[in-house]
Amino acid sequence: xxxxxxxxxxxxxxxxxxxxxxxxxxxxxxxxxxxxxxxxxxxxxxxxxxxxxxxxxxxxxxxxxxxxxxxxxxxxxxxxxxxxxxxxxxxxxxxxxxxxxxxxxxxxxxxxxxxxxxxxxxxxxxxxxxxxxxxxxxxxxxxxxxxxxxxxxxxxxxxxxxxxxxxxxxxxxxxxxxxxxxxxxxxxxxxxxxxxxxxxxxxxxxxxxxxxxxxxxxxxxxxxxxxxxxx
Numbered sequence: 001x002x003x004x005x006x007x008x009x010x011x012x013x014x015x016x017x018x019x020x021x022x023x024x025x026x027x028x029x030x031x032x033x034x035x036x037x038x039x040x041x042x043x044x045x046x047x048x049x050x051x052x053x054x055x056x057x058x059x060x061x062x063x064x065x066x067x068x069x070x071x072x073x074x075x076x077x078x079x080x081x082x083x084x085x086x087x088x089x090x091x092x093x094x095x096x097x098x099x100x101x102x103x104x105x106x107x108x109x110x111x112x113x114x115x116x117x118x119x120x121x122x123x124x125x126x127x128x129x130x131x132x133x134x135x136x137x138x139x140x141x142x143x144x145x146x147x148x149x150x151x152x153x154x155x156x157x158x159x160x161x162x163x164x165x166x167x168x169x170x171x172x173x174x175x176x177x178x179x180x181x182x183x184x185x186x187x188x189x190x191x192x193x194x195x196x197x198x199x200x201x202x203x204x205x206x207x208x209x210x211x212x213x214x215x216x217x218x219x220x221x222x223x224x225x226x227x228x229x230x231x
Contacts, residue, residue: 017062018043019064039126053074169211181224
């Protein structure tokens with residue numbers, strides 16, 4: 001699925017978050033816990049299947065849920081659906097080994113904020129969790145492109161807490177940047193295309209998310225496609 005790209009700004013100063021680890025392999029959870037606790041995160045709980053994840057997410061209210069997709073009793077996509085239905089602000093980072101592209105897309109569409117591969121470098125996994133804590137999205141350009149294609153093909157559905165783009169008072173520049181976000185472009189690539197600085201792009205992205213009352217760039221891409229901004 002290619003390398004993972006953080007689709008937003010710096011996360012080095014993000015405070016450590018409370019985590020829920022969801023994976024059916026106890027040894028992997030143990031190693032992941034050791035890694036993340038070593039970087040200042042608090043692991044509030046662990047679940048070995050999707051059904052337990054839904055229950056613990058409700059009980060513990062962790063700031064970040066790190067979830068595998070292939071699990072017994074209830075798969076990751078179904079679990080994410082239940083968790084997000086109860087808490088639309090849940091930040092769920094998929095950490096998987098070899099899930100098919102379609103399954104990753106399903107997870108993103110139902111509310112995951114991004115994904116990482118289990119064989120990623122330890123520092124990349126830590127950075128991915130920090131990005132999720134900062135409300136950012138971890139997604140590769142290839143997956144971003146496929147996500148947009150899937151959205152174009154899908155029947156329109158209600159997007160919570162987001163009005164029509166015409167009512168959001170986006171500037172022409174913000175509309176342009178929103179369109180490029182939906183095409184899977186990072187801040188640096190947007191800056192190069194528009195001949196502006198990455199810092200200026202970052203400020204515009206923050207303004208877009210605020211005006212649309214959404215938290216991350218994946219949600220922004222969903223809004224852009226379903227509103228017809230990206231054809």
